[in-house]
Amino acid sequence: MRAFWKTVQEIPDPIATHLFYEQVKQQVLDGTIPVSEGDYIEMIGFHLQALLSNHDKKTHKPGYFDTLDRLVPPSLQAKGNNWWQKTMFASHQKHVSLSKTQAERAYIKVLQRNPDFGWTNFPCVVFLSPPPLLSPSELIPPLSDTFFF
Numbered sequence: 001m002r003a004f005w006k007t008v009q010e011i012p013d014p015i016a017t018h019l020f021y022e023q024v025k026q027q028v029l030d031g032t033i034p035v036s037e038g039d040y041i042e043m044i045g046f047h048l049q050a051l052l053s054n055h056d057k058k059t060h061k062p063g064y065f066d067t068l069d070r071l072v073p074p075s076l077q078a079k080g081n082n083w084w085q086k087t088m089f090a091s092h093q094k095h096v097s098l099s100k101t102q103a104e105r106a107y108i109k110v111l112q113r114n115p116d117f118g119w120t121n122f123p124c125v126v127f128l129s130p131p132p133l134l135s136p137s138e139l140i141p142p143l144s145d146t147f148f149f
Contacts, residue, residue: 014101021050021104024111029073034116037076043110044071045091050103055093062086 011017025047027033028040035043052060062085068077072084095103111117 011105017101017104017108021108024108024117028111029070031073031075033111033114034075035073035111035114039110039114040073040076041087041091043107044088045093045095046098046103046107046110047071048088048092049095049098050100050107052092053100054096055089060089060092062089064089 011020024033028035028043048055048060062082065071065081065085068081068084071088077084095106098106
């Protein structure tokens with residue numbers, strides 16, 4: 001089934017919103033949808049609000065997450081674990097009192113501003129020299145064991 005909505009707010013079902021959120025979140029983490037660092041800092045705040053609910057200064061501090069593999073795309077991990085955790089929780093503090101569905105919709109809304117959102121990229125192979133031409137005998141398999149009546 002396919003459904004098309006112009007905005008995230010038009011998605012009527014919270015379950016459909018959640019499934020769409022999970023799909024685009026995984027595409028961002030895989031690098032299928034590239035995002036800038038600034039946009040991702042805003043998005044990770046919404047992600048943490050959906051994941052952890054409201055920010056708690058006693059619990060949510062650097063060291064709460066052991067690894068960034070499931071939170072930050074590999075292309076943005078160069079600044080290190082401590083920097084990202086400080087930045088993530090600072091962004092998370094801005095989104096107190098949002099419900100899980102509201103946070104997921106806000107995450108998608110930020111992602112929709114990205115010019116690469118909605119495009120599909122396919123790998124392309126470039127030959128620096130032309131591929132070798134095949135002889136006619138290589139194009140058609142031998143028919144020695146086949147009988148036609």
